[in-house]
Amino acid sequence: MRRTPLDLVRAEPGPAYTVTFDGREIPVLPGQTAAAALWSAGITSWRTTRRTGEPRGVFCGIGVCFDCLVTINGRPNQRACLVPAEPGDVITTQEGTGHDGRN
Amino acid sequence: MGGTEQHTLVVIGAGPAGIAAALAAADAGVRVTIVDSAPQAGGQFYRRPAAGLGARRPQALHHAWGTWESLNARLQAHIAADRIRHLTDHHVWFVERLETAFTVHALVGPEQTDPDTVTADAVVLATGGYEKVLPFPGWTLPGVVTAGGAQAMLKGGLVLPGRTVVVAGTGPLLMPVAAGLAAAGATIAAYIESADPKSLVRHASTLARNPAKLAEGAQYGAALARHGVPVRMRHTVVRAHGTARLEAVTVAALDAEGRIRPGTGRRIACDTLAVGHGMLPHTDLAETLGCALDGVRVAVDAEQRTDVPGIWAAGEATGIGGAVLSLAEGEIAGHSVAAQLQGTDPDPRGWSAAAKTRSRLRAFFAAIDTVYAPPAHWPESVTDETVLCRCEEVTAGEIREAVEGLGAGDLRTVKLLTRAGMGWCQGRICAPGVAGVAGCPADTARRPFARPVPLGVLAGPADTEPNRHH
Amino acid sequence: MSNRLTCDVVVVGAGMVGAACALYAARSGLRVIVVDRGPVAGGTTGAGEGNLLVSDKEPGPELSLALYSGRLWQDVAAEPGLGEAIEFEPKGGLMVVSDPDGLHALETFAAGQRAEGVEAVPVAADALHGLEPHLADGLGGGMYYPQDCQVMPTLAAAHLIRRSGADLRTGRAVTGVLRGADGRLTGVRTDGGDIHAPAVVNATGTWGGEFAALAGVHLPVLPRRGFVLVTEPLPAGTVRHKVYDADYVANVASDSAALQSSAVVESTAAGPVLIGATRERVGFDRTFSLPAARILAAQATALFPVLGRARAIRSYLGFRPYLPDHLPVIGPDARLPGLYHACGHEGAGIGLSLGTGQLIAQSLTGTTPDLDLAPFRPDRFPAEEVPR
Numbered sequence: 001m002r003r004t005p006l007d008l009v010r011a012e013p014g015p016a017y018t019v020t021f022d023g024r025e026i027p028v029l030p031g032q033t034a035a036a037a038l039w040s041a042g043i044t045s046w047r048t049t050r051r052t053g054e055p056r057g058v059f060c061g062i063g064v065c066f067d068c069l070v071t072i073n074g075r076p077n078q079r080a081c082l083v084p085a086e087p088g089d090v091i092t093t094q095e096g097t098g099h100d101g102r103n
Numbered sequence: 104m105g106g107t108e109q110h111t112l113v114v115i116g117a118g119p120a121g122i123a124a125a126l127a128a129a130d131a132g133v134r135v136t137i138v139d140s141a142p143q144a145g146g147q148f149y150r151r152p153a154a155g156l157g158a159r160r161p162q163a164l165h166h167a168w169g170t171w172e173s174l175n176a177r178l179q180a181h182i183a184a185d186r187i188r189h190l191t192d193h194h195v196w197f198v199e200r201l202e203t204a205f206t207v208h209a210l211v212g213p214e215q216t217d218p219d220t221v222t223a224d225a226v227v228l229a230t231g232g233y234e235k236v237l238p239f240p241g242w243t244l245p246g247v248v249t250a251g252g253a254q255a256m257l258k259g260g261l262v263l264p265g266r267t268v269v270v271a272g273t274g275p276l277l278m279p280v281a282a283g284l285a286a287a288g289a290t291i292a293a294y295i296e297s298a299d300p301k302s303l304v305r306h307a308s309t310l311a312r313n314p315a316k317l318a319e320g321a322q323y324g325a326a327l328a329r330h331g332v333p334v335r336m337r338h339t340v341v342r343a344h345g346t347a348r349l350e351a352v353t354v355a356a357l358d359a360e361g362r363i364r365p366g367t368g369r370r371i372a373c374d375t376l377a378v379g380h381g382m383l384p385h386t387d388l389a390e391t392l393g394c395a396l397d398g399v400r401v402a403v404d405a406e407q408r409t410d411v412p413g414i415w416a417a418g419e420a421t422g423i424g425g426a427v428l429s430l431a432e433g434e435i436a437g438h439s440v441a442a443q444l445q446g447t448d449p450d451p452r453g454w455s456a457a458a459k460t461r462s463r464l465r466a467f468f469a470a471i472d473t474v475y476a477p478p479a480h481w482p483e484s485v486t487d488e489t490v491l492c493r494c495e496e497v498t499a500g501e502i503r504e505a506v507e508g509l510g511a512g513d514l515r516t517v518k519l520l521t522r523a524g525m526g527w528c529q530g531r532i533c534a535p536g537v538a539g540v541a542g543c544p545a546d547t548a549r550r551p552f553a554r555p556v557p558l559g560v561l562a563g564p565a566d567t568e569p570n571r572h573h
Numbered sequence: 574m575s576n577r578l579t580c581d582v583v584v585v586g587a588g589m590v591g592a593a594c595a596l597y598a599a600r601s602g603l604r605v606i607v608v609d610r611g612p613v614a615g616g617t618t619g620a621g622e623g624n625l626l627v628s629d630k631e632p633g634p635e636l637s638l639a640l641y642s643g644r645l646w647q648d649v650a651a652e653p654g655l656g657e658a659i660e661f662e663p664k665g666g667l668m669v670v671s672d673p674d675g676l677h678a679l680e681t682f683a684a685g686q687r688a689e690g691v692e693a694v695p696v697a698a699d700a701l702h703g704l705e706p707h708l709a710d711g712l713g714g715g716m717y718y719p720q721d722c723q724v725m726p727t728l729a730a731a732h733l734i735r736r737s738g739a740d741l742r743t744g745r746a747v748t749g750v751l752r753g754a755d756g757r758l759t760g761v762r763t764d765g766g767d768i769h770a771p772a773v774v775n776a777t778g779t780w781g782g783e784f785a786a787l788a789g790v791h792l793p794v795l796p797r798r799g800f801v802l803v804t805e806p807l808p809a810g811t812v813r814h815k816v817y818d819a820d821y822v823a824n825v826a827s828d829s830a831a832l833q834s835s836a837v838v839e840s841t842a843a844g845p846v847l848i849g850a851t852r853e854r855v856g857f858d859r860t861f862s863l864p865a866a867r868i869l870a871a872q873a874t875a876l877f878p879v880l881g882r883a884r885a886i887r888s889y890l891g892f893r894p895y896l897p898d899h900l901p902v903i904g905p906d907a908r909l910p911g912l913y914h915a916c917g918h919e920g921a922g923i924g925l926s927l928g929t930g931q932l933i934a935q936s937l938t939g940t941t942p943d944l945d946l947a948p949f950r951p952d953r954f955p956a957e958e959v960p961r
Contacts, residue, residue: 003288005261010159031153036260045245061252066527516612519727559881561870
């Protein structure tokens with residue numbers, strides 16, 4: 001089996017919990033950011049751009065670029081790379097400014 | 104100043120420079136508050152997995168872990184003794200200059216909605232840096248991440264962006280990134296560096312004075328060889344392919360002038376591209392305070408003082424040079440602040456070792472900078488359709504039209520005519536790319552707000568609400 | 574390459590007013606060179622909101638010029654491709670008062686404006702939300718001004734200069750003027766060579782006094798600093814009009830040097846909401862002022878509570894060029910034949926630019942100007958007068 005980052009640092013994480021992304025349940029390890037949880041689930045985009053509707057996800061990974069903006073529990077424009085994923089969080093793909101429509 | 108009243112130093116940033124400054128000042132008896140945006144100390148370099156992940160061997164993702172352990176032990180001892188206060192999750196958006204003091208304005212928590220303020224007699228700006236990425240067709244596809252971003256997500260969240268990674272760009276950061284990703288289980292399909300290692304020879308004597316840095320490079324090189332990573336020097340990524348996400352990249356060889364060699368393009372399947380072209384200092388707070396810059400970095404004197412009384416700067420903010428240089432600069436700044444706040448004459452003998460390290464490493468990174476340069480003609484590969492400003496989705500064609508059709512000749516006018524750099528990131532990401540394509544200098548923009556600040560916070564009284572967590 | 578450049582008129586200043594002068598002078602058949610020490614729109618134009626307002630002006634020469642300009646803006650916006658390129662929006666303005674007592678004063682003000690041709694429609698308190706759904710509750714009512722419009726000023730200046738066909742020379746500083754044997758102006762000296770022309774237009778905005786001094790004439794133009802806050806992108810229609818507090822009018826006309834502010838809130842085509850506008854007389858101090866930003870934010874969120882959670886992502890400042898009587902200078906300078914002035918429009922330069930440009934073109938070609946230029950005479954200020 002392929003090695004994982006958790007193996008590398010001999011991680012013994014606390015119990016996993018779940019959040020939802022566009023209705024789909026995904027597992028989260030304690031302390032992971034929303035972006036880390038989404039990456040673990042194989043999801044790399046969670047926003048579409050205002051002008052052309054292109055998909056976006058993590059780019060800089062440290063809160064500078066704002067590409068990874070996402071809506072969490074109805075609050076738009078959260079930086080997924082900074083915000084910890086909390087149990088039960090409802091994460092939804094963000095469209096447009098994040099303030100329009102169903103978000 | 105002077106008297107028995109204890110003065111307060113606020114250090115902004117808890118990376119190597121900030122911690123070193125805080126420790127030196129606290130050792131000398133100064134009250135220190137560290138204000139930092141992360142949940143735990145360490146900055147980008149010593150970013151650690153979140154506590155809940157229970158990492159037993161975090162050092163597996165780090166170089167020089169022993170240095171961190173001793174720094175952190177000293178920091179924790181000062182915190183326990185109430186000599187240093189560490190405010191985590193505090194995102195500083197403004198430093199206000201009052202008559203004899205400063206007010207540091209922060210937003211608390213990952214959502215950055217609630218205000219907090221700290222008053223300071225002196226401030227050390229240890230705000231670090233961020234990665235520079237030059238644009239190429241396809242660079243906005245999900246799966247294309249900065250090299251530092253991939254590393255940060257790995258170090259902090261123990262996650263990989265994908266399974267098959269191409270690491271590309273230029274600069275010494277790419278090596279630890281590739282080595283770390285490989286160690287954590289990713290397949291590195293290619294390591295693409297645009298620099299020519301032969302040019303290192305020109306700086307042989309400078310490099311020889313830094314055996315530790317050479318050994319570090321050799322270690323990473325060995326790690327890449329061990330993982331069987333194909334290394335291509337004098338190559339560059341020409342295009343990223345994919346629709347909803349990255350599927351492959353095309354890389355090509357560069358000629359001696361830094362142009363793509365026709366017919367050398369080769370497609371490499373991958374789900375991730377980790378790319379970077381060096382680092383840029385965070386200078387927003389310094390600029391708004393009125394500190395002079397030297398090019399893109401904060402200008403400091405031998406004691407790490409800026410030209411604004413009461414403001415020091417250390418680490419990447421004053422020029423990119425890595426953790427060891429940051430530690431040296433931070434230490435010098437801490438000593439200098441302590442002397443000034445306590446009304447004593449600063450004694451450079453107290454930091455002579457740090458000063459020596461600083462000169463040696465500044466020379467080293469100056470040499471490194473000339474070697475690891477992006478291909479000279481990179482803008483030629485940027486097609487008109489390529490989005491340069493990721494926030495406002497401004498294409499290279501629109502930038503070229505502003506220059507050729509409307510007479511823009513500088514970054515500010517290009518911005519006003521096209522909106523490039525007006526979005527959420529305020530041009531931090533796109534400025535080098537836009538400037539390169541426009542053919543004008545990448546001047547630093549004034550950013551009065553170092554971070555977005557809710558109007559309700561701006562409007563409200565400057566009082567503080569309890570920290571409301573997510 | 575020869576440095577000898579000759580044309581019919583040199584317009585000094587590539588801001589919005591210079592662009593308008595170039596456009597109408599060129600359309601009158603004159604060969605125009607526009608010269609600027611910086612880039613296009615590098616001064617006050619690039620720091621403005623792009624207000625084309627009639628609503629904030631009391632009856633008088635400035636309102637006449639605003640109405641005249643407004644008609645020209647409609648014409649320009651109707652030219653193929655131009656309206657969209659300069660983000661022209663005939664969105665209308667809404668002036669609100671906090672309590673019903675203020676409505677009476679506003680109605681008196683509007684009655685005077687109507688006599689001059691301003692459309693002003695009273696809005697009862699309970700009708701405000703029909704016009705602006707996100708306005709705060711409990712406001713006293715307002716006045717709707719359908720003639721108020723908006724453009725993106727930098728785009729407008731750049732596109733109008735291009736449309737004019739004028740020869741644009743940026744990055745070239747004017748260092749002096751050229752004079753003939755009879756004392757007339759015959760061009761300008763620049764750091765890139767001389768430009769010869771029988772007419773020179775001073776469209777240097779806030780630096781109009783400096784340029785006048787180069788030509789040896791007195792013109793007391795001074796800067797009045799303003800900050801603008803810019804929010805994150807918000808949905809179209811968050812703010813539908815230019816919305817401002819009736820106090821704005823008092824502040825515009827004020828002679829106080831102290832910080833004054835009354836929020837002008839508006840959405841932009843690109844998404845962000847702009848919040849202006851402070852007024853301070855502090856010279857050319859470019860230091861960001863947190864108190865100024867705080868008061869703008871407080872006033873904007875009082876008008877639109879929904880903005881409280883919107884984030885300010887940037888702020889910029891500019892310097893409005895003002896003259897002691899708050900009117901611009903437009904037309905030939907009787908003291909120096911060949912010299913024309915088109916500057917000192919304070920915070921209204923974008924709106925007033927086209928009218929100014931047309932009047933300058935008429936002066937240049939010897940046509941009777943459409944408006945009486947007497948109130949805008951450049952020599953109306955005694956040399957010793959200190960601006961109030």
